[in-house]
Amino acid sequence: MFGWFKRQAVPQVETRSASSTGYTAQILAARQSYISGVSGLGELTAAVQSSVSLWESGLSLADVKGTDLLSRRMLALTARSLALRGESIWLIRDRLVPCSDWDLTTRDGEPRAYRVSIPEAGGARSDTVLAGEVLHFRIGSDVVAPWTGTAPLQRARLSADLLEQLETALRDVFRDAPIGSQIVPVPEGSAEDMASLRAGFRGKRGAALVIEGVAQAVGAGMHPQLGKGPDQLSPDLSDTLADKMLTEAKGAIYGTFGILPGLFNPATTGPLVREAQRHLAQIVLQPIANIMAEEATEKLGAGVQVDVVRPMQAFDAGGKARALATMIGALAQAKEAGIDGPTLQDALSFIDWQDE
Known part of the structure; x- marks a missing residue:
């Protein structure tokens, strides 16, 4: 009982520093990024939504061979998810079921099992599945975490913040200033x-x-x-170069999504529009479609091909017609000259001709 009169021990103040590079810190950072958004308020700008719409429309036009699961609606949802989140997961059942949230376990950097959340009208439900039961599409992966993807705006967050600040400032001026x-x-x-x-x-x-x-x-x-x-009393915005800075900021966002900024120039003509379409289809969307086709081929057990270039007509139609006419004439001349077999194949390989 005399212990009551003893001085209570003063609790020691924690002085150890917490490491921010551990597994728990990475998980917390990932969850914070998911809750708050991976790209900030830049997603609310017309430049970002126009770019996302081009991805969505371009990928939904793709020709799919080898499976009926990759519907146009599924391709459009996948394109929007890849553009804004950098990855998209679909649960393989009798059809593809979209997943709104997930976590996973890996071995040798490859996913082994998933715990996915499936959106429902009355609230999401969870399910645990193996890696072979899901299609996991991702872009912008890093060697540190190859099982995750990163959105274009997350990789260019400074440019997204600049566009957000410019449009917010202009909105506030025209809303509050005595114009x-x-x-x-x-x-x-x-x-x-x-x-x-x-x-x-x-x-x-x-x-x-x-x-x-x-x-x-x-x-x-x-x-x-x-x-x-x-x-x-109207503010003078001519000295701020707001119009030029806004144009440059939008161009940076378009470039982040792989879209030529000239496509949105009011003075753009037909040739530049077609060139921008070819650039978007061949350099941006088709590599993403190839990644999706590889994932679907591995998980569905059948050869899957996804072609974006042909449906978007992302090629020089006139040049292709002239090339075809020249090729037919060359083949006719080769036949008249008696050139066939290995000699003809060598000539075709010289001009990068390849039969599927």
């Missing part, structure tokens, strides 16, 4: 007359109006007739 308002000097009068005059001007001339009397203006050294015009 079209003026300082108008008027003769002195009674309080009632001045109040009614202010109310009349405020309803017709702009968001805000400052009215000063002639006597006050002259006393302050600003005669009403100086300048021969009323003073403007």
Whole structure:
């Protein structure tokens, strides 16, 4: 009982530093990124949504051979998920079921099992499946975590933040600034007359109006007739180069998604539009389609091909027609000259001709 009168031990203050590179820290960072969004408010801009729509429309046009599971609706959802999250998971059942959230275990850097959340109208349900039961599409993977993907905006977060800040600033200016308002000097009068005059001007001339009397203006050294015009309260944005900076920021976002910025130029003509379509289909979407085809071939057990270039007509139709005519003429001349067999194959391989 005498222990009650002893001084209680003072708790020791934790002085050890927590490591931010452990497995738990990585999991917490991944969850925080998922909850708060991997790309910030840049997703709310028209430039980002236009780029995502091009991915969505381009991939949904793809020709799929080898399976009926990759429907156009599924391809469109996958394209949007890849553009905004960098990865997409589908559970293989009698059809492909989308998964809204997941975690996984790996061995040698390859996924072994998944715990997936399947969205339902009454709330998501969870299921645990093996890696062979899901299609896991991902882009922008890093060697540190090859089992995850990264969205384009996450890889260019600084550019996304710049576009967000520019559009937010312009929105605030045109929402709060007294656009079209003026300082108008008027003769002195009674309080009632001045109040009614202010109310009349405020309803017709702009968001805000400052009215000063002639006597006050002259006393302050600003005669009403100086300048021969009323003073403007509208902000002058010409010196901020906001239009140029906004164009450059949008161009950076378009480039992040693999889209030529000239496609959205008001002066763009047909040849540049076709070149932008070819660039998007051949350099951006077709490699993604090849990755999806490899994943589907491995998990579905059948050879799957996904072609984006042909449905988007992402080629020079006139040049291809001329090349075909030249090829037919060359084959006819080769037949007349008696060139066939290995000699003809060597000639075809010289011009990179390949039979499927």
